[in-house]
Amino acid sequence: MAAKSSSDAALPAAPDGAAGAAGAAGAAGTAAAITRARRAVLADRYAASSLSVEWRPLEALATISGAWQALAARALEPNVFYEPAFALPAARVFGAGAGALLVWSGAGERRLIGFFPARMETRRYGYRLPLIVGWTHAYAPLGVPLVEREAAEPALAALLAHIAAETALPGLLLLPSLRTDGPFAAALDTILRRAQMPAADLNAHRRAMLAPGDDRAGYVEQALGKRKRSQLRRFLRRLSEQGAVLFTTADEPEAVDAALADFLALEAGGWKGRAGTAIAGRADLRRFAAGAATDLAAQGQIAIARLLLDGRAIAAAIVLRSGRAAWFWKIAYDEDFARFSPGVLLTAALSEDLAEDRGLAYADSCAPADHAMIDHIWRERMSVCDRLIAVKPAAPFAAARRLESLRLAAIDTARHWRDRLRRTH
Numbered sequence: 001m002a003a004k005s006s007s008d009a010a011l012p013a014a015p016d017g018a019a020g021a022a023g024a025a026g027a028a029g030t031a032a033a034i035t036r037a038r039r040a041v042l043a044d045r046y047a048a049s050s051l052s053v054e055w056r057p058l059e060a061l062a063t064i065s066g067a068w069q070a071l072a073a074r075a076l077e078p079n080v081f082y083e084p085a086f087a088l089p090a091a092r093v094f095g096a097g098a099g100a101l102l103v104w105s106g107a108g109e110r111r112l113i114g115f116f117p118a119r120m121e122t123r124r125y126g127y128r129l130p131l132i133v134g135w136t137h138a139y140a141p142l143g144v145p146l147v148e149r150e151a152a153e154p155a156l157a158a159l160l161a162h163i164a165a166e167t168a169l170p171g172l173l174l175l176p177s178l179r180t181d182g183p184f185a186a187a188l189d190t191i192l193r194r195a196q197m198p199a200a201d202l203n204a205h206r207r208a209m210l211a212p213g214d215d216r217a218g219y220v221e222q223a224l225g226k227r228k229r230s231q232l233r234r235f236l237r238r239l240s241e242q243g244a245v246l247f248t249t250a251d252e253p254e255a256v257d258a259a260l261a262d263f264l265a266l267e268a269g270g271w272k273g274r275a276g277t278a279i280a281g282r283a284d285l286r287r288f289a290a291g292a293a294t295d296l297a298a299q300g301q302i303a304i305a306r307l308l309l310d311g312r313a314i315a316a317a318i319v320l321r322s323g324r325a326a327w328f329w330k331i332a333y334d335e336d337f338a339r340f341s342p343g344v345l346l347t348a349a350l351s352e353d354l355a356e357d358r359g360l361a362y363a364d365s366c367a368p369a370d371h372a373m374i375d376h377i378w379r380e381r382m383s384v385c386d387r388l389i390a391v392k393p394a395a396p397f398a399a400a401r402r403l404e405s406l407r408l409a410a411i412d413t414a415r416h417w418r419d420r421l422r423r424t425h
Contacts, residue, residue, distance in 0.1 A: 171392025
């Protein structure tokens with residue numbers, strides 16, 4: 001830490017002439033020496049020979065939850081869906097056959113530096129095609145693995161070397177819902193180039209993201225534009241004629257429980273309830289949502305915003321947090337009030353709170369590309385794809401690439417017709 005402080009310290013202005021040049025050169029040399037020393041320490045701490053990789057089923061990961069959570073706090077790129085508070089409750093519903101490849105540092109104190117949840121599939125696309133597929137599901141729209149910030153490249157190299165060397169493991173790796181413009185993808189790109197492993201990005205798309213940077217004041221007003229702002233003010237004024245309107249946010253454990261009940265009731269009363277896909281319609285999903293909310297609330301990683309009319313919730317949105325990132329996970333509203341756009345009103349108010357929070361770097365909308373609502377409020381975009389990697393030279397990479405493209409096209413067509421039928425009913 002002392003070395004880092006020395007390299008980051010502000011230097012006094014150098015005098016003109018040779019003395020100034022010598023001073024600048026000396027400072028540059030000192031900084032370079034500090035950088036080399038730091039790299040040497042890290043290289044020794046995370047030397048390839050000191051790293052080990054193991055596979056554990058998801059249900060067995062509770063025993064390492066402390067090391068797992070500590071890794072999440074040090075992760076190069078946060079992913080709340082891969083943290084114990086969310087992943088362990090989710091595993092009880094969506095984790096059949098899933099596990100995680102864990103990368104451990106063996107030098108000195110054993111330390112978890114890589115967490116790669118996945119399934120080992122023997123068949124895909126209707127063919128026998130062994131594949132390691134990153135673990136995602138309908139309630140976890142991001143598949144960025146957790147890797148130690150200061151050891152991202154060694155952890156990735158160790159993972160790929162382990163897969164390449166183990167004859168029992170498939171030679172193809174598919175990382176779904178991977179953010180391609182983030183630091184994890186950059187580290188992965190470096191390792192793939194170095195190892196000369198073929199890779200392809202499939203299902204590439206961009207989804208809405210809130211990343212205000214220093215431009216936080218008036219973020220939502222600028223994004224909406226004058227016409228949309230006037231429309232929302234009119235909706236709010238008309239809604240206020242129906243009763244007392246209040247925007248509120250629950251983030252304490254007991255308040256989160258009550259707010260979650262409001263969300264579940266709103267979701268069940270809408271189109272998801274009619275379609276049979278609401279969380280409240282399945283006991284296992286209710287247990288998952290309640291368990292995750294409870295565990296996240298205990299760590300201050302969840303907030304549920306609500307729009308109340310005379311004390312009754314008519315819209316609710318769930319936001320998850322990890323580090324300086326947030327995820328707009330779920331939203332539901334009372335369709336009896338659809339003419340007032342309560343979901344949009346709540347999203348606009350919530351977006352203002354997120355934009356003004358200087359502890360937040362960005363928020364992921366978790367929405368599909370070209371979303372009709374959120375795209376008009378959140379200006380930035382996050383690039384996402386499914387990355388297919390040929391870890392072993394003999395892996396049928398070209399065939400898997402073609403088949404995965406066909407599978408994604410079939411899913412996209414089915415989704416198109418589903419949405420079209422929903423709009424006509």
